Amino acid sequence: MSTSPTPANEKERLKALDDYDILDTLSEHEFDRLTELASIICEAPISLVSLLDERRQWFKSAVGLQVKETPRDLAFCRYTITDAQFLEVGDATQDIRFKHNALVTGDPDIRFYAGYPLIDPNGYALGTLCVIDRVPRILTDRQKRALQLLAEEVIALIVERRKKQDLKNVEKLFRSSNDLVFVGSTDGFFKRVNPAFTKVLGWSEAHLLHTPVFELIHPDDIAATEHELKNLSLGHDTINFLQRLKTINGDFKTIEWTATPETLTGNIFGIGRDVSSIVIKDKMLAESEEKLRIFFENSQGLMCTHDLNGEFLSLNTAGAAILGYTPEELLKMGLYDIVPQERHAFLDAYLKQITATGQAKGQMLTRHKNGSLKVWLYNNTLQTSPREGTYVIGNAIDITERYRLEKDLERTKEILEQTNQVARVGGWELDIQQQKVYWTSVTKEIHGVSAGYEPDLATGIDFYKEGDSRNRISAAIEKAIADGTPWDEELQIINAQGKQLWVRALGNAEFTNSVCNRLYGTFQDINDYKAAELALKKSVETQEALNLELMKQVALVKEQDKTIEKIQEFKFLADSIPQIIWTSNPDGTMDYYNKHWFDYTGMSMDDTLFYGWEPVIHKDDAADDYKKWQQSLATGNPYKSEVRFRRAADGVYKWHLSQATPMRAANGTILKWFGSCYDIDEYKRALDLENRISQYEDFNRIVAHNLRGPSGSIRMILNMIAEAADEHEKEELLQMLNQSSETLNETLNELMRVLEVRNSKNIAYDTCNLNDMVKVTGTMLKGQMISKNAVITTNLQITSMQFPKMYLESIFYNMVSNSLKYSKPDVAPVIHITSQLANGRMSLTFADNGLGIDLKKHGKDMFKLNSVFHAGHDSKGIGLFMTKTQIETFGGKITVESEPNVGTKFTIVF
Template identity: 65%
Template structure:
C-alpha cells in the first residue's frame, strides 16, 4: 500500500496553488466560518481547511489545534487530494495507512478523519476541508453532503479571493500605468480614461470626457482617424495606429494606439503610448549615423568590418593604407586574399571570433615596397538579429612604436644585466610623501626580499652603527639643506647579519628652493673593498711585497686565467676569517681555503672523500642540499643558514653559506664562488629577542585576563554590600562564586600557556565560540549586570581551530572595550558574528557605544599606549595586544567607527 501518494498532475497542481497567492496569508473570517460550521454539523472538536504544497500541509483555517502547518508526509489530507470524493477513516488505529502516524500515536490522538478535496475549475486538488475526532465514528449521509457543499464553498472563496486580487491589481495598473488606457465609444467620445491622459496632455479629466476626441487630433490626421474608427465599429482591431494629439499648451504629441472593439457593448478598449521622443530620436539617429559615416571614412584609426567568411563589408582610408591595397580592391576581396600564405591563421581567427565574441591581438601586413606594417586590432562579433552576423574591427598602426619598444626593451635588458653584474642598484626618496623606492639589485644587496618596503629610518639603520651611520646621516642632511651630492664608501649590515662594503651615491632635486627628491645609486663593493683593505694592510707591513702584488693585480686584469691569479686568490682567501670554497659548474667542489680545514679539522683528502656530510648538522642536510641543487640547476645565487660542527669542541655553530656563479661571455656558468660566514652570535641574539617578546606578550595577556574577573569580584562585592534583601545577597554570592571559578580557570589556562611558551610549541585547539563567549561573559559578569548589557551571537560556524587562551583574550578585549566605552544612558548592545567567507574565518564585533573619531585616531588606533577617550581607566594596551595576537597567527583586524554611532571590528583568519 502506498503511504506516500503523489497526484499525477503534482507539478501543475502545486503551480496552480501558488498562483492563488493564499499560502501563509492571515486568517480570514469567511474561511473561519466554514470550519466552524463543519465542526458544528459533524459534531467534532477539530475542523481544518488545508492547502498542500511540495513539503507541507498548511492550514488556512483551523479549529481545535494550536499549529498552523504540519509536514506533508504525516498529513491525512495527502490521501484526500488523490481523489475527487470524500475520504473517511472511521478508526485510524485499524487503517494500515495511518495506524503508525505520529498524530495517531500521540496528541491529538486522531481516530476519526473525514475530508473532501478542494478542487478548482481546472481540476487541481489544492487541499481539503476535513473534520477530525479522537473517537472512532462515521458521518451520516447528510453530514457527508454538508461537508461536500462546504468544501465547494471553500474553493469558491479561494477563486473569488484571487479574482478580487486580480481586480485590485488591474485597478493599480490602470491608475499607475505610464501608458494611455481608455474605454471609448464608436461616437468618438472617451467613456473612461486613466490618469496618464492628464499627465501627458495636460487636459483635465472632465475636458477629455466631455469633448469629442476628434477636437484634439491634428487636422492632417482627422481623415485617417475617421477610417480607423469605422474599422473599429465593424469589429476590426487597430494596431500601432500613429496619431498626433494636441496638448493643453497647443503642442502635439505623437501617440501610437492599439485598440480592440467590444461589439456587444459598443465599447472600444485601447492603449496608447507617447512616441514623440522616439520619433525625435530616430531623426537624431539618422543625423548621427551620417556623422559617424563621415568619421568612419576619415578617421586616422584602422576601421573595417567583414562577414564570418572573411569578406570585407566596409573599410576606411586608414585601414586601406595599413592593409596595403586600394579601397575598391579590398572591398572585392577577403581576409584570405590579403593573407594567401596564412590561410590557417585566418581560419583560426574566424573560428575564435565566433566562439569568444571579442578578441584583441597584434598582426602584420606586407606593403608593396616590401616593408611590413605592425598594427593592433580589436575585433567584436556583432549579431543583433536584424541582419547577418558580422565582425567590427578597429585598430592602430604601431609600426614605429613597435620598433621603438623593441629597441627600448633591448636597451633596458642590457642596462639591467649590466647593473646586476656590476652589483649596482638605484634608489629614490620622495620628500613630500617620505616614500622610498629601491631597485631589485638594491634590495638584493641589503639581503631583503623582493616585496620589502623600505623607509628612511630603516634604510639608514642598515648602515653599521657608529661612524658609518653617522656619516650617511650627515651627508643626507647636508644634501637636503644645501643640495650637495655625496659619494661615500661605507659599511652596512645586511638583513642576514653580514657586514659588507658599499658605495652610496646621492643627489638632491630642488623646486622653489626646497628639496623635493633625493636619488642615487648603490653598489656592492665588498669584494673590491676587502681586497683593498687587505692590500693596504699588507702595504703597511710589507711595502716591498705590496708593490709586487700591485704589479700582479695589473697582470690579472689582463689575463683571465693564469697561475698567478689562482695563487693570489688562494692567498686572499686564506687571509680572511671566513670559509671560502669554489666548485665546478656541475656543483662538484674543487677548492677550500685554510679556514675551512682549521674549523672542520678535516684534511684535504678527508674533505674530498666525505665533503660536508660529517660537519653539517643532520637537521640541516636535506634543506641545504636541496638549495644547493636548485642553485646549480638554475644558476641563481645560493644562500642557506646552516650549522657546522667545530672540530675543536664538536659544537655546532650557525653559518651563512652563500655562493655566486661566474659565467662566460655566452652566459654559461663556468665556476661557483662561495663562502661560509659565522652568524652564531646573531642567531642567538635573535632567539633571545623572540623569547623576550613572547614573555612580554604573555605578561600583557595575564594583566588583561585577570583584570576582568578581579574587577567583576570587586563590583559584585560592592553590590552585595549595597543590597537590602537576603535573596539579592544569595544571588550575588552565586555570582561571586562563579567569578571566583572563572578566575581560577583563567589562572590555570595562563599556566598552560606559560608551559607552551617554555616549550616553544603553541598548539591549536578546537575552540567552541559559544563556550568562549560564555567564559568571557562570566569574567565580566559585574559590568554586564551593572550596565544592563545585551550580548547577542550569530555563529554560522560554531567551532574554529585556534589557541584557546589567545582566542579568549581576543574575545575578552573586544567585549570589555564595548562595555567600557558604552553610552552612559543607553544599555550596551554587543553583536558577535562568525562565518566563512571565501575559505577564511571572519569574526565581527559591533556595538552601539560612543565610537571613535577615525579622522583623528585611525593611524594610532592599534598602537601601544594610545587612548582615544578621557575619563576612562584605559592603558592603551588592549587593542595593541589584540592586533599583535591576531597577526601572530596570520590574521588581520580592521575597524569602522563614528563618534556616537558605535564601532565595528572585523577580524579575518
C-alpha cells in the first residue's frame, strides 16, 4: 500500500497538467536557462523543472542529472505539491521521510533539497522548480526568494507555451477550416486565402491571388460590393454581407462574409461561408462569430485605444483583467486614473510625444485595482480616421515579474561585488590563444596598480616574489596548461608600491578539443591572516601566563578571610587583570564582574544583572554552556566551558575559556563561586593548526605502512625469479611481479585521493565490496602468502559496507599481514575472515592459527604505538595502533581474543 502523499485536488490537478500538453516534450532553451540560473544562484550542482503525473516525476529541464524521469514514490517533490508551499530538506539522511529513499542511499546521493511548487493561474500545483546537492546545507533568504521568482517564471513559461500552442492551432484552423478565410485590401485583390477557397470555388490559390475579385463576383453584386469596400476603407466592419462568387465550373456560390479592416495597414480580414443551404448558413455563421470573439477576448497583453487626453475609448478583456478591472469600469476612466500621481509628469510627456511624432514606446507604471504596481512595455501609434477622428492605438505587455527579477539580479550582482571588496577577493582570467590577461578591480587593488592598468602574463608573474613563490606559480601555470591540474597556493608578491604581501592564488583550466584555451581563478589578500599566524605562539604563551597568575590570585582570595576589606582587595586585583573575573552566589546568581567585563562587552552592571550573558554569548554556544553551569551548580563540581563572546568594540566573537571553582565552608557547603573567562582565541587557532599537522603525520604513517607490503612482495618475487630454474615458473613469477606492481600503483593513486580528501576537509564514504577487499589484500601480500603456503578463507554474510575505501584497505592489509608475520614456523597460516550483522551493527572478524599473544602480559599495551610482542619479526608497532585509530575515527570499535601458540582473533564492530 502506497503511503505517498497526494494533493486533495489530485484528479483536477492531473487534468490541468494534461491540458498543458507538456509531458514528454523535447527540451526547450527557455526552461534550460531558468534551471541553469537556479543552479548558479543556489550554488547547487543539480537543478530540475519537475512535473508529476499519477506514476512518475518527469523532468522538463535538468542541470546536473542525466535521467528524464523517476518513479513518483521516490520524488521529494510529491511533498512540495501536496503542501503547495516551499519545501527545504537540509540533510535527507536525518529526515524520516527520505533517509531510506533510494535516491538518498544511492545515486545521485541526495542530501539537500529545496523546491517551490509550480502553481498555475487556477491554483493547481503541476510540479516544482527544485535544487539538489550531495552535501547537507540550507539556502539563504535571498536564494530562497530568487528560487521562488524563478519558479514563478517557469509557470509563466508553461502558461505562455500553452498560449503559443493555441496560436499555432489557430494557424492550423486557418489551413484546415471549411470556412473561406482571407486577407485582402481595398483595391479588390486577395493577399492571402485559405484552402477552403479552392475546395468551395475550385480555383487554385495562385489564380485567386492574381485575379481582381470583381472578375469573380456576380454582376448583380458588384455595386453592393463596392459600397462595402468603401465602408471598410473608412474603418467600418462588414457583417453578414451576402455575395455570389463564380466557381471554376461557371456557376455561383453564395458566400456570407464577415470582414473587418485594419486601418493601420489597409488590410481587410474576412471569413466567409457557403450559405447556399440555409442550415449550413446558420451553423457556419455562429461558429465564425464565436471564433472572432474568442480571438479578441483572449489576446495577450493590453490592447486599447484612447484619445489625446488619455481617456479610454476601447480595450480588450484580457488587458482589463490584468489591471484588475472589467472593460466597463475602465471605459469610465483614463490613463491618469491608473497611472500613479507621482508619474503624471511622465504621462504628460508621453501624450505630447505621441501627438507630435505619432509614435511612442517605452515602459509605463500603472496601479492595479488592489493597489499593487504593474510595469508595462508599450508601443503605441497615433491613428486618424474620418469617423473616429484622431486617437491612439495602444499595445502593451505586462513585464512586472521580469522587471522585478532583473532588479533582484542587479542587486545580487552588486552584493557579490561588495562582498569581494570586503573579503579582498578578486578574479582573473587568461585567454591562452590571445595571450590576453584580465584582472578584476580588487585584483588590481591588491597588486597596487591603477584601475586602467592592463596586465599581461609575463608582468603578472613578475609581481610574485623572486624565488620560491615565483617558481611555484610558474610551475602551476605550466602544469595546468599541460594537463588541466588546478592549483591553490599561498604565495608572496611585491606590489607596485614595493609592499610585500601574502596572497592566496587559485587557478583552473578550461579545455576545448583537448587543448587548453583558458585559465581562470581567484586572488585573495591574506596578509593579515599570515601576520596573525606569526604572532599566534607569543599570544598563546601570554594568555597562559596571565591565566596562571589569575588562578594564583583567585586561590589566594579563597584562602583569605571573607571580610569587606579583603573583598575590596579582591575587586581591585580583579580590575587590574586584563581578563574577565566574576563571582556567583551558591544558587548561581551573579553578584560581581570586574572592570574588564564591562570594557569588553560594553554592558553596564544593571544590564548584566538583568540580561546575563545572553546579549554577548554566541547563540551556538549558549545552550551547552548553560547546561554545564547548571550541572556544576547541582553537583558542586568545578565549571569549565569554552564559549565565544562578542566584543563591543568591533562586534567580533572571540573564544574564551570560562571556568569557576566553588569556595566551601568547613562543613563542605558552597559559600561562593569564583569564576574567570580568559581569551583563548589565538590558542584555539593554534590547536586547529596542530590538528591539521597531526592529520598529515597520520597520513604519512599510512603511506609508509601501506606501501611496505606491495614493495616487500615485489622484493620477494624478484628473489624467487632469481632462484627459479624453470622458464615457465619464471613467466608465472613475472606475471605476479606485474600484478604486484599494478597494486602498488593503485595504492599510490588511492593515497593521493586520500590526500585530496584531507585537503578538502571532507572524507567521503565509499561503497566497499568486501570480496574485492579480500582479493586486493591477497594481491598486495602475494609474495608472503606463497612463501608461507598461506590460505585465506571467508564467510561473508555481509558483502558490502559504507566506509572510506583507503582506510578499509589499510585495515584489511594490517590484519592479514599481522597473521602472516606472526605465523608458526612449521605450520601453514590459515586466515579466516567473517562478516555478519549482530544487534543492528556490522561485525568483521579476522582469525588465524599463529603464535598468539599473552593478553595477561601484553593486553594493556595491545594497541599502543610502538608496542611489539614478538622479537625477530621486523615489527615497528605501528600497524595495530593505526588500525585502532582508523576504526575509532569512524565510530567503530576493535577487540582482541588470543592464546599463545593457538592463534588470534580480532573483532571489529561498526
